[in-house]
Amino acid sequence: MAHGGGGGGADVMACKQEEEEVENKAAWLLGIKTLKIQPYHLPPLGSLDVKVRIKALGICGSDVHHFKTMRCASFVVKKPMVIGHECAGIIEEVGSEVKSLAVGDRVALEPGISCRRCNLCKEGRYNLCPEMKFFGSPPTNGSLANKVVHPANLCFKLPDNVSLEEGAMCEPLSVGVHACRRAQIGPETNVLIMGAGPIGLITLLVSRAFGAPRVVIVDVDDRRLSIAKNLGADEIIHVSTNIQDVDEEVIKIQNAMGSGIDVSFDCVGYNKTMTTALNATQSGGKVCLIGLALTEMTVPLTPSAAREVDVIGIFRYRNTWPLCIEFLKTGKIDVKPLITHRFRFSQEEVEQAFETSAGGGNAIKVMFNL
Template sequence: MGKGGEGGMDGKEVNMAAWLVSVNTLKIQPFELPPLGPHDVRVRMKAVGICGSDVHYLKTMRCAHFVVKEPMVIGHECAGVVEEVGIEVKSLVVGDRVALEPGISCWRCKYCKGGRYNLCSEMKFFATPPVHGSLANQVVHPADLCFKLPNNVSLEEGAMCEPLSVGIHACRRADIGPEKNVLIMGAGPIGLVTLLAARAFGSPRIIIVDVDEYRLSVAKSLGADDIVKVSTSMQDIDEDVIHIQKAMDAEIDVSFDCAGFSKTMSTALNATSPGGKVCLVGMGHNEMTVPLTPAAAREVDIVGIFRYKDTWPLCLEFLRSGKIDVKPLITHRFGFSQKEVEEAFEVSARGGDAIKVMFNI
């Protein structure tokens, strides 16, 4: 079989996908699509990014409480071109370039009806077991979760709407605006999109903290007002907080923990000003020990986020208008062959100078 789905025995194209079959094993194999429903579209994938959760699944066959029990197609940050539309679809036509929101909720439960569909327990989300993902030649997806790209927004930028949505949802949950100074713990991909989103929401001063100098230099180039390098040691929290508050030189109104470790969350809680807010975005530790009582005594609120809701239109508007530029985050590009898929995941897992690894299919 050729790379990326060339002809089968009957001349019909064989749809190929990257399957996670076991720990550290991905294989490009045929992927049979479901029939096209009346409200669905068939999309030819063009750009698919690698997320930290994809790497978790590859390394351990699990992410948080989601466990891969049988082979699964990987990938969920994606954009492509519409190739076929269901008979009831009015919003899209063949040839439209679209960004895909990867989660299909039930639309019947109280969370869906209340507008918080990201909390739906029946959510079918690309590459979250047992649901197949989108690192494939083609996928079938509901038309209302496929968002047409503005003419000046590329397919790669369309795929970046997924990670950017996390930053935008976090900013909404934390009520970011022109009067909120922001601290961000972690300068990985999610910390960096949270930086871009917080700036687009009007935050006047943003400080970003990490243990890695290269990541901090990227944050600075993306517009962070200041950067602070810290250690990984819990013993250094008090000293780190002094450095962070000095760098902010103002009230820290909102802190985003984009790493999710006991150290980062404790630092965020201690650094945030009385009456401020800490938003937990990262999921590094399932359980953590943090100084809740002193934070509560200063009325520091804690909010969490899970994925996002209703973010794609705003993402695309920020990209269209130039308020947000995600292009500098895409550091590595690969094609869709067995060798390149394996190499791309190795590069992503290594981290270092790899921020967003993108497949061009």
């Protein structure tokens, strides 16, 4: 009897696990512009993990690169992969040693799991960890799924007045926060932003939150510039894609700023945008490269170095979620206007959402509501 009862219990548990696995679906990237919703079997819940039902997920530019080309910079998709990493959800289960979170908590997820053992991790620069496992960055599966398992210490509880969509926006917001920290933006820093795409617009909002008194933003697209103006840019400047126009445009940008440009953020990463940023920035200033459109660039580094213009780079972010949540909670940053399109989690709408995001145009942040 006892043996039979034990076997029955095991059968029930196995059946329950099977049902859950059947229920959990994810958007798998199978090839160029080929996404399919298929079952996603989760790893077992570790003692320090939580299981999260994903409720909101935004499409990032890197997701679009993977979707269109099966690669982003040096990251190449070599086998089917669950896509997505900008996410928030509700905790469904907690590991045995998790004390900080409870079932039902609404959380924003930081998507990268570092090794915590290498020198970079020990120094606190864990975003540069060579063993980083990052949602939706090959070969690690992402989070456009009904449920995911994630370390509890990378799940941040959301205040009641911060929505799940806003929680998902903590990820792109973190890029702007990390960039503004690296560039030391403050109340005496005049800021130039090259590119009014999602990250450029976020960098505008974060620069303001850090106290930048004057922000000028530059783009080739009038629609994006109009959005930037509505979000609080002091001046917007339409530029061409022709590198021959740089000298003339630099004068226009400097006149629009009205005083020296202390920090320029290149949120694009082309020869022309970086050349413009280097030439427009005043002597002793900084240029921060955020956008990584090209793996190599030809830029006037020598004259910039002779003027002590520092060039700094950023890779993702570190220790940013608490500040992002504070900015959202207090209303110091409002990300809601950036969410332009919303889709549900169905085969048809997943395809539509990625085509919409890849098409650019008036799409800024495309968001899934699961």
